[in-house]
Amino acid sequence: MSDMDRLRWSCRRGLLELDLVLQRFLNEEYPSLGAEQRETFNRLLRLQDNDLLDLAMGRADTSDKEFGVLVNLMRK
Amino acid sequence: MSYPVRKFDAVIVGAGGAGLRAALQLSEAGCKVAVLSKVFPTRSHTVAAQGGVGAALANMGEDSWHWHMYDTVKGSDWLGDQDAIEFMCREAPKSVIELEHFGMPFDRNENGSVYQRPFGGHMQNFGAGPPSQRSCCAADRTGHAMLHTLYQRNVRSNTHFFVEWMALDLIRDSSGQAVGVTAMEMETGEVFIFHAKAVLFATGGAGRVYESSTNAFINTGDGLGIVSRAGIPLEDMEFWQFHPTGVAGAGVLITEGVRGEGGYLLNKDGERFMERYAPNAKDLASRDVVARAMATEIKDGRGCGDNGDHVMLKLDHLGEELIESKLPGIREIAKKFANVDPVKDPIPVVPTCHYMMGGIPTNYRGEVVAPSGEDKEAIVPGLFAAGECACASVHGANRLGTNSLTDLLVFGKSSGDSTVKFLKQNLEHKDLPRDAGDLTRERLDRLNNQTNGESVSEVGAALRQTMQRNCGVFRFPDLLANGVAEIKEVAQRVMRTQISDKSKVFNTARIEALELDNLIEVAVASLVSADARKESRGAHDRADFAERDDENWLKHTLWFKEANRLDYKPVHMNPLTAETIEPKVRTY
DSSP, X not given: OHHHHHHHHHTOOSSHHHHHHHHHHHHHTGXXXXXXXXXXXXXXXXXXXXXXXXXXXXSSOOSOHHHHHHHHHHHO | OOOOEEEEXXXXXXXXXXXXXXXXXXXXXXXXXXXXXXXXXXXXXXXXXXSOEEOOOOSSSOOOHHHHHHHHHHHTTTOSOHHHHHHHHHHHHHHHHHHHHTTOOOOBOTTSSBOEEEEEEXXXXXXXXXXXXXXXXSTTOHHHHHHHHHHHHHHHTTOEEEETEEEEEEEEOTTSOEEEEEEEETTTOOEEEEEEEEEEEOOOOOGGGSSSBSSOTTOSOHHHHHHHHTTOOEEOTTOEEEEEEEETTTOOBOOTHHHHTTOEEEOTTOOOTHHHHOTTTGGGSOHHHHHHHHHHHHHTTOOBTTTTOBEEEXXXXXXXXXXXXXXXXXXXXXXXXXOOOTTTSOEEEEXXXXXXXXXXXXXXXXXXXXXXXXXXXXXXXXXXXXXXXXXXXXXXXXXXXXXXXXXXHHXXXXXXXHHHHHHHHOXXXXXXXXXXXXXXXXXXXXXXXXXXXXXXXXXXXXXXXXXXXXXXXXXXXXXXXXXXXXXXXXHHHHTTEEOSOOOSTTOHHHHHHHHHHHHHHHHHHHHHHHHHOOSOBTTBXXXXXXXXXXXXXXXXXXXXXXXXXXXXXXXXXXXXXSOOOOOOOOOO
């Protein structure tokens, strides 16, 4: 329980848009991710708010292939 | 058994722009300062500020702090304190240059000086015009760059950060002096007492009291809840800035450019209702006219959706090509946050809360002030506040664009300076009172032991709906009265919240319940204050009292949690050195 709670708190950000995107991702996409992708998601959460939002909104792209898979899920 | 104690010279609650700026003054002066933050500092809501910092640097043409002051007083609809406004506008250029020297990557002119953008409401020649280019920015990431610059500088000067810690209650001794706070480490759920010679709140806004808000989820008004539980009033809480078109249910802004390009609003009957309210300008009428019309349609039962709580913004007639070329990003926002493709379907929109003008009452030095005997503004020793959570009051009844960052830079610094001065005069820690921590323990025990209680998310939703429906952008007497009654019922429910997960480790359910304890104080304060103010001024816009009433209402509201009592105090009409800017009709 606490790991999921910790993750949920890491999804609390300075930008409302990011709160909404990450909340949806956590509820709808995260449960079906494998262990490696979950680790990648943790890594993704370490990005700066604006950079992460730009990726999620399709305003920027990433050369990191592992990120790319998750970012595509976020853009759905 | 008491909570474990950690000792610092000063404790700062909140690590956004204001908290970081204040912390820097303290740590660079050699004080031992603890900064508590629910999230990592660079993820504070300051990161959302794009518009820039207003400061009369005169890099783009003639400008003066005095013109900036005039625009700010006028923007405040004369409710702003003119001493604080003069102070802010005079200090702003110095604060910006200082930040530049800290390494802030401002946009630049060819000659190397800081580039400044024009921004609505900023004029030359005491409002006469032409517009002044006064906003200093770092592309569209001004807040982000500011947080990084200030955070790095704090790390260098050894500020102690406590990240993912939530402050819970203020500790005052028998004389009323602030001597510390209780705070919970989220990781472990352990509560500590931070024993300090001074406490400074910089907890930001509380926009999450509204159903539709641009504020991030963390903006729960923690500092406001904490001080109101400690007997300190909240000032001017009826004044909230709204944006007319946020995505209903989400709060994400839809730029007004959509109406500029030919988009228009529809009610549930499919009527283009702005034709009734503004026959000539229609959907291009000024922001307040549009917001008022939207609120009226919703109130009169012509809102859309199951709850009739929003209207529709239609732009499909503009065609895919124009939407993509002239309104970049809007389609993506609508798809993602409203679940509609605006090329085919209208976007559900509603007036959306953006900024809190009221807050913890302070003077322009960032010292918290509260009535004591005959003195309406007695200094609360050891207690300071800055940024959106504070009410100095520079924004009065409405905030001018770019002044939020100016506020947090200038008052972050001045409150930090005041704290340093206080520490020099108060070398020893005052003893903690014997009951230190008891209020926190009672609250946590109540929450842990509650049975047959209320769900935090349901009560939170009721709180936000009550505020949105009854205390929105345009206010009706029946709704305000209804809202006061309703929010008092919600407050009773907040006292009975229950959580199913009682674990101590990283328990977000508990954190959200504790945040709700703070939101309710803000919501009650806002409704009670708004119901009482029988005039329209700035962002407080009443259907039954359409005009500003300087004779009776040129005064600040003070709301006390105890018995929901209201008091009032005069507006400071005398600037520090300049002449008073006399009230006149505010037109743009």
